[in-house]
Amino acid sequence: MSAINQAPTEAPRYQFPAPFFAATTQQFIGASDFYQNTPTNYRDPQTAQWNLTIEHELPGIMAWRVSYVAMNSYRMNLTVDFNQTTPGTQPYNPALKPYQNWNRILSSENLGFGSYQALQTELNRRLTKGLSFQASYTWAKSLANYAGDAPSGFAPEVIYGTAINDRFSLSNERGNVAGTRRQRFLLSGIYELPFGKGKQYYQRNEIAGTAASISYCSPKHRDNGGRCTES
Secondary structure (H helix, E strand, O other), X not given: OOHHHEOOOOOEOOEOXXXXXXXXXXXXXXXXXXXXXXXXXXXXXXXXXXXXXXXXXXXXXXXXXXXXXXXXXXXXXXXXXXXXXXXXXXXXXXXXXXXXXXXOEEEEEEEEEEEEEEEEEEEEEEEEOOEEEEEEEEEEEEEEOOOOOOOOOOOOOXXXXXXXXXXXXXXXXXXXXXXXXXXXXXXXXXXXXXXXXXXXXXXXXXXXXXXXXXXXXXXXXXXXXXXXXXX
16 A cells, blocks of 8 residues: 555555545645546437428519528537535535535536527519619527526537536526527618610620629628628
8 A cells, every 4th residue: 555545544545435535624625626527428419490481472573581490409518517516595615515525527418408589581672674682680589508607609519617607507597699699680782783785874885784782781780890790
């Protein structure tokens, strides 16, 4: 028996079936973390999507579409601390930790869930008399419990080293997904200018034809450079 595994009485400090000696509060506070565990039965996340769409042709070579779009994500990754004490009204007591020789024991678990639902509308005009355009509007809501306590964007695949606040009540972790825009309007179109070869005005052969394009999205859906964002 190594001297490292011996108490002052020469008796082994670690003995089965209890391989961890009874540490005092001062001995285990600030002990090492254990992370990031991945269970042997860990499963890949899964997503289910569905939608319902209605289309209708309108006068003026236009078409209108309205869609209900939804997606649920199952078995998403959550980092939990197996050494977390049960929340209560009493002050925090480290002596209540299940594994007192460790500070945190972090593990990746299939406990995350997300839900996305949106109403999407779209109006299209085919190119007629030199004009075509597309206008779309999306009203969406996305909720999840795997984004973290203060998300600023979409969550990564695994949040290493950062456990959720309360693994005993996952409903407290549920909130808005920061990367999803609640409302989004986009307008784009093309207009052929009426001058050039074969046009009404200034029919010069050296001008084959010109067109102007427009693109607009609501200001709150633009990045710092003024460009429309995708979501």
